[in-house]
Amino acid sequence: GQQLNQSPQSMFIQEGEDVSMNCTSSSIFNTWLWYKQDPGEGPVLLIALYKAGELTSNGRLTAQFGITRKDSFLNISASIPSDVGIYFCAGYNYGGSQGNLIFGKGTKLSVKP
Amino acid sequence: ETGVTQTPRHLVMGMTNKKSLKCEQHLGHNAMYWYKQSAKKPLELMFVYSLEERVENNSVPSRFSPECPNSSHLFLHLHTLQPEDSALYLCASSQDREGANTGELFFGEGSRLTVL
Numbered sequence: 001g002q003q004l005n006q007s008p009q010s011m012f013i014q015e016g017e018d019v020s021m022n023c024t025s026s027s028i029f030n031t032w033l034w035y036k037q038d039p040g041e042g043p044v045l046l047i048a049l050y051k052a053g054e055l056t057s058n059g060r061l062t063a064q065f066g067i068t069r070k071d072s073f074l075n076i077s078a079s080i081p082s083d084v085g086i087y088f089c090a091g092y093n094y095g096g097s098q099g100n101l102i103f104g105k106g107t108k109l110s111v112k113p
Numbered sequence: 114e115t116g117v118t119q120t121p122r123h124l125v126m127g128m129t130n131k132k133s134l135k136c137e138q139h140l141g142h143n144a145m146y147w148y149k150q151s152a153k154k155p156l157e158l159m160f161v162y163s164l165e166e167r168v169e170n171n172s173v174p175s176r177f178s179p180e181c182p183n184s185s186h187l188f189l190h191l192h193t194l195q196p197e198d199s200a201l202y203l204c205a206s207s208q209d210r211e212g213a214n215t216g217e218l219f220f221g222e223g224s225r226l227t228v229l
Binding site: 045088 | 115
């Protein structure tokens with residue numbers, strides 16, 4: 001089945017640093033999504049990308065939909081302690097139910113004040 | 114507060130017990146899902162209900178039995194589970210629009226299940 005390779009697996013950074021993580025797939029997707037899971041909570045959607053090459057920002061977050069449709073990256077600028085959590089990429093293709101996402105294994109982010 | 118509430122938040126059960134997880138969504142959505150989250154593994158879709166009908170069952174063992182009595186409520190009935198079933202079980206909901214789905218899901222906080 002389809003799998004996503006998400007890296008890095010974990011990051012431990014200083015407050016104020018920028019963060020970059022990415023996701024690659026052997027097959028193409030129509031939509032790439034990035035979710036964040038705070039400790040003890042469920043995942044929450046951060047950014048959704050619908051077009052190859054699309055670059056979208058949400059505050060300090062910037063994500064891009066790779067031109068090949070097989071990858072995506074997420075950048076966080078000037079990290080703060082509340083950025084701590086697990087970030088998941090997810091790929092989705094039209095025609096399936098909303099829940100038929102393929103998720104990456106997650107990037108665990110720790111921020112040192 | 115995402116509008117999706119799961120109970121209980123934590124559950125410990127023996128292999129011979131029968132228990133149920135409950136999920137309620139207050140978002141007016143027409144689809145609900147159960148996911149399994151295990152350490153160092155991607156989220157696994159277990160069951161999909163759209164308009165209260167089960168549309169997908171991704172080869173989940175029969176010891177997991179879902180129930181969707183209406184579009185706002187979803188249950189996961191558990192019986193004779195194995196220790197490897199210990200995980201975080203996440204409920205999610207969405208508004209399914211034929212031909213216009215986006216992959217956006219709203220998750221509950223999860224039920225942490227431990228099977229002894």
